[in-house]
Amino acid sequence: MSGLTRIAILGGRGMLGSDLAKALRTCAIEPVVYDLPEFDLTRAEHVARALVDVDWVVNCAAYTNVDGAETDQARAYQVNAEAVGQMGQSxxxxxVPVMHISTDFVFDGQGDQPYTEADTPNPISVYxxxxxxxxxxxxxxxxxxxIVRVQWTYGHAGTNFIKKICERARTQGQLKVVEDQIGSPTATEEVARALIELMRKQAQGLYHYASHGYVSRFHMAEFLIRQLGLDVTVEPCKTSEFICPAARPLNSRFDCKKVSKLLDQPITSWQEALTHYLEQL
Ligand SMILES: NC(=O)c1ccc[n+]([C@@H]2O[C@H](COP(=O)([O-])OP(=O)(O)OC[C@H]3O[C@@H](n4cnc5c(N)ncnc54)[C@H](OP(=O)(O)O)[C@@H]3O)[C@@H](O)[C@H]2O)c1
Known part of the structure; x- marks a missing residue:
């Protein structure tokens, strides 16, 4: 186990980055937060500065507008691909070891089994x-x-699908939610704790991390409505009914056995983590 004192977080004011900064402070580790506009991952001199006197650099910075990436392809590749390679070289x-965050969107979601780290990616969107x-x-x-791939993440900073469903449920009497996308809603607070443990254990290579258990977006919405005690009808529908610029993987399930072997505690269930999040909202 290695002692950590100072960690650079690129994209440190985003949804995951801000929860990671909070979790590091709780562990008495100093986070050094970098984000737009004063820090740009695509600027080599900015990256070089972030690498001074730190135990790890965590890259949470990304072009995360999934639909926007379909038309803004050059920027998506510049931030999510070229800049990451250059940052890796620097x-x-x-x-300085790099902890890099990636996504279930590297898969096409066509399989009916949870994805392991050995499965070959086949992305279906520019993002x-x-x-x-x-x-x-x-x-x-x-x-x-x-590299830690995460999926269906939600946190306190910015917006996410949980906040959107809660907002729509409170303002509309009825909700239509896709029933054919399956995954694990995962709290960024939980991801942050896992990342710290992985850095402490000097983990190397590729890991899948998601909350324990799988659910469709439709059943997750039903769970949310019940937890919030709202009188709202949730209607199931198909992904094909929503026309979006970017395709979404239907099967986002991760097999998390590899990361579980490294973590001291079992991974929290999505229901427990989500209930805790809703209590804080
Ligand atoms: N959210 C999800 O459901 C999800 C699922 C799977 C994986 N991930 C991955 O998780 C990681 C963290 O994402 P997140 O959910 O925390 O998204 P986020 O809230 O959008 O955070 C990304 C941060 O990166 C910043 N950024 C964008 N371009 C940058 C650049 N050129 N230089 C420096 N910073 C830049 C963004 O700033 P601006 O806001 O100003 O653009 C934002 O603060 C990403 O790698 C993402 O691909 C997310």
Whole structure:
């Protein structure tokens, strides 16, 4: 187990980055937060500055507008792929290990089994393809690194699908939610704790991390409505009924056995973590 004192978080004011900063402070580890506009991952001199005097650099910075990426392809690849490769090379030269965050969108979601780290990605959107290219660029950079793929994340900063469903449930009497997308709603607070443990244990390589258990977005919405005690009808529908610029994987399930073996505690169920989140909202 390694002692951590100071960690750089790129994209540190985003949804995951801000919860990671909070979790580090709780563990008496100093987070050094970098984000737009004063820090740009695509600027080598900004990255070089972030690598000074830190135990790890965690890359939570990303172009995360999934639909926007379909038209803004150049920017998506620049931030999610090219900049990640360059950051990996700079970190390798500086001798700083990189913790990089990726996504279930690297998969096509066509399989009916949970995805393991050994499964071959086959992205079906520009965002997914740019993130997959970023993973490969970081690996080819040759430095010490750990890539953690997460999915269906929600936290306190910014907006997310949980907040959106809650808002729509409170303002409309009826909700229509897709029943053919299956995954694990995962709290960024939980991800942050896992990332710290992985860094303490000097984890290397690729890991899938998600809350325990699987659910469709429709059944998750029903769970939310029940927890909130709202009188709202939730109607199931198909992903094909919503026309979106970017395709979404239907099967987002992760097999988390590899990461579970490294973590001291069992991974929290999605129901428990979500209930805790709703109590804080
Ligand atoms: N949210 C999900 O459901 C989900 C699921 C799977 C994986 N992930 C991954 O999780 C990681 C964290 O995402 P998140 O959910 O925390 O998203 P987020 O809230 O959008 O955070 C990303 C942060 O990166 C910043 N950023 C964008 N371009 C940048 C650049 N060129 N230089 C520096 N910072 C830049 C963003 O700033 P602006 O807000 O100003 O653009 C934002 O603060 C990402 O790698 C994402 O791909 C997310």
């Amino acid at each position: 970190a390798a030269q500086a001798g 997914g393809a740019s993130k997959w290219q970023g993973e490969q660029a970081l690996t080819h950079a040759g430095g010490s690194h750990c």
